[in-house]
Amino acid sequence: MTPFTVLAGRATVLDRANVDTDQIIPARFLRKPRSAGYQNFLFHDVLLQEPDFPVRAGTAAVLVAGANFGCGSSREGAVYALVDGGIRCVIAPSFGDIFAGNAAKNGLLTVVLADAAALLGGADRLTVDLPAQAIICPDGRRFAFDIDAFRKRCLIEGLDDIGLTLQHEAALAAFERGLPSWALLAGSPAP
Template sequence: MDPFVTLTAPAVPLDIANIDTDQLLPARFLKKPRSAGYGNFLFHDERKPGFPLDDPAYGRARILVTDRNFGCGSSREGAVYALVDGGFRCVVAPSFGDIFAANAAKNGLLTVTLPEEVVTGLRRQLQEMPGATVTVDLPAQTLIGPDGQALSFAIDPFRKECLVEGLDDVALTLRHQDAIDAFDRTDAKRRPWVVPATD
């Protein structure tokens, strides 16, 4: 997965609380392979006239600034795929569904939690200045809004390390490749009958 270090990008405001994973990616699209482009189905049933993600002013947005309890509902990882495939690298909200936040980190999507009044203020700035950029510095754990104010956010140290270094679960396992290989060699000698024949 791509490392997340510093991102400066346009941000889109979304004034909707309790967005669940079915709103992010309706269940019927889970039957499709990810190669179909899950970003095409992001917020599929929510895109009524005036929906912010369809506004050309926010067309290059890579940061979503939304309301509380984002990503609640089912545990479907496809909701994160839809955001990532739709070009998003960061979601800012007052709170997140726990499973959604865990799935996000494993797919390179940073979730930034800030106080509700602060996030409301960020959305207001973005509504007043469509296309304005936000900077997220993960090593420094700061977010700089359109008004230039630096805001600190907390993040689990292990989740931060994985995002900064671009480590998904497979990459984390491969950090122990030498130990895995050593075990395989020792185990093959101790229990030769479990090693598949190669001829």
């Protein structure tokens, strides 16, 4: 996954609470391969009902949202749609737990900030500095945020679950070399 260090970009506000994963990407699109471009399905049904909806693929790198963003089902496709749509950071007062976990594993930074809606104050750009754990507004205001140290490391280094495992490739290979040959053959019974 793409490492996340400092992101300076356009921000958009979605000032509503309880945006669930079915709103982010309707379930019927989850059968599509990710290579089809999940950004095409980002807020698909909401955009049909609300033509002036503020979030569209390719228009912002930071999404400032209301409380309980990403609630609902454990749909990893919601994170795919946001990331494929160019959003690398979501700032909200709270998140659905599973959504936040899926986000971290796919390079999407979730920042818990109590007064997220007041963050922009009329501006449409933000800088998110993950190493410094700060959000910087164009007028110079800074907002500190907390993040789990392990999630922070994985995001900064661009490590998903496979990348984390591959960091131990030499140890895994050494372990396999120490196994008896029968143990390496799938389905082979022990002697």
